[in-house]
Amino acid sequence: xxxxxxxxxxxxxxxxxxxxxxxxxxxxxxxxxxxxxxxxxxxxxxxxxxxxxxxxxxxxxxxxxxxxxxxxxxxxxxxxxxxxxx
Numbered sequence: 001x002x003x004x005x006x007x008x009x010x011x012x013x014x015x016x017x018x019x020x021x022x023x024x025x026x027x028x029x030x031x032x033x034x035x036x037x038x039x040x041x042x043x044x045x046x047x048x049x050x051x052x053x054x055x056x057x058x059x060x061x062x063x064x065x066x067x068x069x070x071x072x073x074x075x076x077x078x079x080x081x082x083x084x085x086x
Contacts, residue, residue: 025050040075044068
């Protein structure tokens with residue numbers, strides 16, 4: 001067997017694993033699940049992780065940053081006491 005082919009195979013496996021991680025983080029970041037104070041931290045962490053991948057285009061990084069900000073905003077609103085219950 002050609003050592004070059006073995007090296008490429010290993011690099012391809014790493015690339016595929018990296019892509020799977022990116023897709024998993026992307027899906028968790030852009031979940032349709034309602035943002036609560038319990039899941040906001042997990043969603044933000046997923047957005048942060050997705051943004052670390054070098055293959056993510058700058059436009060997509062902006063989408064991730066916007067989503068992250070909206071999640072934090074929703075989490076703050078979820079933490080705020082309901083004025084009608086006071």
